[in-house]
Amino acid sequence: MHLLLKTNASKILSRSESSMKLVISALSLSLLLPSLSAAQQLASNQGAEQREGIIETVVVTGRRSEQNLNQLIGAAGQVSAEQLQLIGHAHINESAARIPGVWLSRGNGQELLAAVRSPVFTGAGSCAEILTTEDGLPTRPTGMCNVNQLFEVNSEQASGLEIWRGPGTVFYGSNAMHGVINSLSPVIQRNYLSLESGSHDYNRVKLGWRQQRGNHTWQIAANGVTDKGFKDDAGFDQQKLSLKHSWSGSELNSDTHLSLVNLNQETAGYIKVKDSYKDSAAWKANPNPEAFRDGQAMRLSSRISGATSAGDQWQITPYVRKSEMTFLQHYLPGQPEEKNGQTSAGIQSSYQTSLATDVSLWLGTDVEWASMWVEEFQANALGVANNVRFQGQHYDFDVDSQQIALFANLEWQLSDQLTTEMGLRYEYLNYDYQNNMLSGTTRDDGSACNSADGSCRYYRPDNRSDSTNNLNFHLGADYSFSNTLSAYARLASAYRAPQINEIYRLQREQVVSDIQPEELDSIEVGLRYRRDSLAAEFNIYSMDKEQVIIKDSSGFVVSNGETSHRGIELQLSYAINPAWQIAAAGNWAKHLYEQNSLINGASINGNDIDTAPRTQGSAQLLFTPSETLSAELEWVYLGDYYLDPANAHQYAGHDVLNLSVQQRYQQWDLRLRVTNLTDERIADRADFGFGSYRYFVGEGRGVLAEVKRYF
Numbered sequence: 001m002h003l004l005l006k007t008n009a010s011k012i013l014s015r016s017e018s019s020m021k022l023v024i025s026a027l028s029l030s031l032l033l034p035s036l037s038a039a040q041q042l043a044s045n046q047g048a049e050q051r052e053g054i055i056e057t058v059v060v061t062g063r064r065s066e067q068n069l070n071q072l073i074g075a076a077g078q079v080s081a082e083q084l085q086l087i088g089h090a091h092i093n094e095s096a097a098r099i100p101g102v103w104l105s106r107g108n109g110q111e112l113l114a115a116v117r118s119p120v121f122t123g124a125g126s127c128a129e130i131l132t133t134e135d136g137l138p139t140r141p142t143g144m145c146n147v148n149q150l151f152e153v154n155s156e157q158a159s160g161l162e163i164w165r166g167p168g169t170v171f172y173g174s175n176a177m178h179g180v181i182n183s184l185s186p187v188i189q190r191n192y193l194s195l196e197s198g199s200h201d202y203n204r205v206k207l208g209w210r211q212q213r214g215n216h217t218w219q220i221a222a223n224g225v226t227d228k229g230f231k232d233d234a235g236f237d238q239q240k241l242s243l244k245h246s247w248s249g250s251e252l253n254s255d256t257h258l259s260l261v262n263l264n265q266e267t268a269g270y271i272k273v274k275d276s277y278k279d280s281a282a283w284k285a286n287p288n289p290e291a292f293r294d295g296q297a298m299r300l301s302s303r304i305s306g307a308t309s310a311g312d313q314w315q316i317t318p319y320v321r322k323s324e325m326t327f328l329q330h331y332l333p334g335q336p337e338e339k340n341g342q343t344s345a346g347i348q349s350s351y352q353t354s355l356a357t358d359v360s361l362w363l364g365t366d367v368e369w370a371s372m373w374v375e376e377f378q379a380n381a382l383g384v385a386n387n388v389r390f391q392g393q394h395y396d397f398d399v400d401s402q403q404i405a406l407f408a409n410l411e412w413q414l415s416d417q418l419t420t421e422m423g424l425r426y427e428y429l430n431y432d433y434q435n436n437m438l439s440g441t442t443r444d445d446g447s448a449c450n451s452a453d454g455s456c457r458y459y460r461p462d463n464r465s466d467s468t469n470n471l472n473f474h475l476g477a478d479y480s481f482s483n484t485l486s487a488y489a490r491l492a493s494a495y496r497a498p499q500i501n502e503i504y505r506l507q508r509e510q511v512v513s514d515i516q517p518e519e520l521d522s523i524e525v526g527l528r529y530r531r532d533s534l535a536a537e538f539n540i541y542s543m544d545k546e547q548v549i550i551k552d553s554s555g556f557v558v559s560n561g562e563t564s565h566r567g568i569e570l571q572l573s574y575a576i577n578p579a580w581q582i583a584a585a586g587n588w589a590k591h592l593y594e595q596n597s598l599i600n601g602a603s604i605n606g607n608d609i610d611t612a613p614r615t616q617g618s619a620q621l622l623f624t625p626s627e628t629l630s631a632e633l634e635w636v637y638l639g640d641y642y643l644d645p646a647n648a649h650q651y652a653g654h655d656v657l658n659l660s661v662q663q664r665y666q667q668w669d670l671r672l673r674v675t676n677l678t679d680e681r682i683a684d685r686a687d688f689g690f691g692s693y694r695y696f697v698g699e700g701r702g703v704l705a706e707v708k709r710y711f
Contacts, residue, residue: 061162061182062169063362063409064136064350065315070530073421073476073488074169075539077102077571077585079161081187086632086660088673088706090202090227092155094658097618097636099163100539100569100585102179105611105685107696108268109229109236110151111293113685116179117165117541117567119591119612120685122147124501125549129518131168131176134183135257137301137319141344141370142174142429143401143500152261152297152323153183154240157206157221160184165569166541167494167522169474170407170423171350171364177494177520178543178565185257186221186242190710194669198704201228201235206708219244230699233289234268256302267291269330270694277695278681284697291330297323313352320345329376334389336378344370346403362409362423370401372500384450388457393444395460396436399500403429420477429497430467433504435460441508459506466503468517470495484531494520502549520545533575542566544594562594563609579625586617586637599646607647611687615639628665634658643688654682654698669708676701 057069059076069076077099079087089095093104093112103115113120114130121129127145131138134153140146155161161183168176188210196204204225211218221242229235243258269288276282301319308314324341346368355361376394381387409423438446439462441455448454476490496518503515524541548561567589575581591612593604608614616638624630636656643649657677663670676682682698 059162060184061133061136061164061180063171064348065313070486070528071419071478071480073419073478073490074474075101075165075524075526075537075541075569077163077165081159084155084158084161086630086662086671088196088660088671088704089156090198090204090225090704092150092161094675095155095161096163096181097634098583098585098620099165100571100587100617101165101567101589102163103613103616103638104150105696106698107148107685108231108234109227109265109293110238110263111148111265111267112150113147114150114181115612116163116181117543117565117589118178119609122611124505125496125499128175128496128499129177131172131180133172133180134259134299135185135301135303136171136182137299137317137348138175139297139299139321140323141321141342141346141368141372141401142403142497143370143399143431144340144342144372145175145499146325146340148293148295150181150183151238151263151295152259152299154186154221154223154242154259154261155183156204156223156240157186157208157242158183159187165539166490166524166543167472167474167492167520169492170409170425170472171362173366173405173407173425173427173472174429174470174495174497174517177496177518177545185244185259186219188219188221192669192708192710194706194708196704196706198673199702200230200699201226202702202704203227215248217244217246219246229266229268230702231268231284231697232286234266234286236263236265238263238265252304252306254302254304257300259297259299261295261297263293263295265293267293267328267330268696271697272692272694274693276693277683277686277697283681283700288328288330290335291328293325293327295323295325295327297321311354315348315350317348318346319348332389333386334378334380334382334391336376336394339375339377340373342370342372344368344372358413360411362407364407366403366405366407368401368403370399370403372399372401373397374399374501374505376505388449388451388455390443390449390456393437394458395505397460397500397504398434398436399504400432401430403427417480418477419479420475422473422475424473425471427470427472428467429470430465431500431503432465433461433500434463435504455508457507459508459510461504461506461512464512466512468497470497470517485527485529487525487527489525490523492522494522498549515549516547518545518547518549533581534572535574536572537570539569540567541569560595561597564590564592564594566590579623581622581624582619583622584617584619586615588615590614593645597645599644602646604645604647607645608642610642610644610647611685613639613641613653629663631661632659634660643686643693649688649693651683651686654680656680656682656698667710669706669710671706671708673704673706674701675699675704 058066079095093106096102096104101117105113105120116130127147164180168180188208192208194206206223209220224239226237239262241260245256247254268286299321303317305315321344326339350364352362375396381391405427407425411421413419441459449456472493474492478488480486498515503512522543526539529536543565545563569587571585573583591609593607618636620634622632638653640653659674661672679701683695684698685696
């Protein structure tokens, strides 16, 4: 496994023959040539609207309410509803690639591991490094995240995707360490039905319906997909449903959202042996056809907002959530099956008032209750020599949690050019743990294992309660040099509470008290330029983490790790003329171990964290010759990275080209998307573990066509 937050990277790069690339590129351009003559006919006011859109971009993630991106004290990337429609992603990583410093590494099917100003994280609590939300509401309770939980969000029909990079604001608490991935729930503008079909027996249907009567609005956004999979025995079926009701009154507004998700997936395991992803015989092989993942999730929330006679703004959001998941841990000896679930409820609230004409204050309280459970059972016997991983029940426990947070955020506009912001959040979290098995390190029947002291690998603590108290803050300023140029600076801290799988799902020789909350300190500066058709943003950040929860060289979970994270990010968009626009996002980063842990007798202090490429980025060339036709060519780049903490094995990185073409008619939309245009042999992710290179193979060339009918 991996010595810090991940165990998955590799050494991959495949190149198709030059002649094939030229042929495909020529065919791609031929799709655009018939419309070149129409380029000059695009109305000049359309170009003005595009420039206006660049300047007036609005994000909601920082404060759970609208903010002008030009004045944001922090870094947030956005993929708009229009961009999401053109991309039409089958996996959310296809859309997130447009934001600098972000890598949502795709596993098999809908699985992923996330990186935001960070390495790719793996392990029981790795998902807690980055907060996942929908409309600002966390999709899971604190203490029970899952690395694959983004499949529980209807991102396929979202009205936008926003990713806050770096520690979250004080409107967010635990888990908003390296960033916040916030999907904006669907907003249907026109009723539609769409059908899609593509490579590898991929088929998807999407429905959008909206009706308004008086001050009531009802909405349905639903989609279902079946995919046989690029690899053998590796398909999935998935259904998502978003039901919304909005009501606008003279003094109150309410937005109610019910989200339902189901996933049934056949999971493909790693293929092994160095460069095996380039081998035609091994490329599509699935060494674990028995692996699977089944998950269901439900969330219901109602955001009620209003204003006082004095003009103060307030909102309160009660919510309930429920999820269950069953999957085979095919990556572990014995392949134990895990089942987990949670039922949770809570209330988010905030109140905004003006202390003076140039001073605004937000006060808020977040309260949450959760009931969580975890079971692990191994059906396979491994033999006497390895019976510390015994056949039978490994874990069966329940955890009830109570959480309360108080926060305050102050914005003071000192002058027309200078705005400052400061915030503070206090959060208390309590776990009540109940073990439903025999405590200790015995087998499930109380017998000893075949080890020197008779102990088995798995340790189950006695019933207990544990609590954490944490503070985080931010302090920042934004200065406008002119109407087109501004700069910001931000100092912030963040933390994450230990996950229940980290402190109660232990191994022998571990104790609960060894696991403490992680802490992070961050400083960043940014420069933004907006003028006419050009928008550019440049960010520099430095972050240091302590009490990092890692696996040490003996394979035990401890929380004494230290890491550092330094990076530079650049994002720009330029409208060359009304018909042509180019966009690019890129970053350089250095993520290092800052601890004296040993691997094979050697210190890893100063080594690169595994699965942490120094460079990555993307670029898009958009051609819009008319109001009804658009085409986009995209380049996605991933630099080389190390596969292990010792930095002894490496993956060379890769480049991928994608093409999207969309033709719009009055009642119809036609869309064609070609992924991995040149059919590169790549690994979506690679690592080195248990003495072997291991690869999650990236898909080859894929073609998907969509027909959408408005009604």
